[in-house]
Amino acid sequence: MLQLSKKVEYGLIALRHMAMNQRGQVFTAKEIAAKYDVPYELLAKVLQKLSKAGVITSTQGIHGGYALARKPNELQVSHIISIIEEEKPTIAECYAEGGEDCQIFNVCTIRKPLGKMQQNLNLLLENTTLEQIV
């Protein structure tokens, strides 16, 4: 309940790892997975998403790997979650992208009041950047 997914955690761990070192330095999914004892294939997929979204750069081939593409203070946790989960973090489905398909939507009396909580969550996730994680 309200927990970050493992994918997000793995992503944060990897991003933090990159942020700790010299900017632009390249790391392979393999070495990160080994270092933090995280399933390689799963981490790889996460990194691919982050790469596709431009958060990290990727280079293929024998000396390839991933490198941080942004400054840590520019990387909001909310953004990272959105990329990895492929949807914005929400407190209730009706606050998700085009999510008016809650069975109860019309009679729901807590939707509007909950909006304030959603806003505050957004603020929290936006104000927390990779810099704070380092």
Add this chain to the structure above:
Amino acid sequence: MLQLSKKVEYGLIALRHMAMNQRGQVFTAKEIAAKYDVPYELLAKVLQKLSKAGVITSTQGIHGGYALARKPNELQVSHIISIIEEEKPTIAECYAEGGEDCQIFNVCTIRKPLGKMQQNLNLLLENTTLEQIV
């Protein structure tokens, strides 16, 4: 991701319903379920938990039902979640009650920084009371 469960939502809807009316007024699970088009049995179980925790009072028998036992401004959302889920809302399993069984616990580098986020979430959920939901 980060979403409140249906059980919690149903609980909040019911509590709000009670809070909207006269203090001490009795409502049956059935009428609330009908009014908000929510599955009766599920709501019933939620109300039983809330009752057991003293948030609402329950009276059995033919004219029985549930009634709010506290003032809305004394009822934190964090508390309601804890009761219904039977565990505190956490951002990661390692912040749950006795939750050091994360496979990665020892090597995890984000646990500590995430603590700040957990604290802020706590604050958010504590500062939001039933009064704000009404």
Add this chain to the structure above:
DNA sequence: TAATATAAGACCGTATTAGTCGTATTTATG
């Protein structure tokens, strides 16, 4: 005694999440 309500817990089906596998592609290097 019948009707109506809560109490409690087992049960089930589905959706989500976590993790795996296979295969293709890119690229440095001997």
Add this chain to the structure above:
DNA sequence: CATAAATACGACTAATACGGTCTTATATTA
């Protein structure tokens, strides 16, 4: 040019959580 090491990508599987249902017991009032 062959090989090794890396990313890319999608299908697949396993485990778990979630939402919902069913059954039976108990209490209370008319």
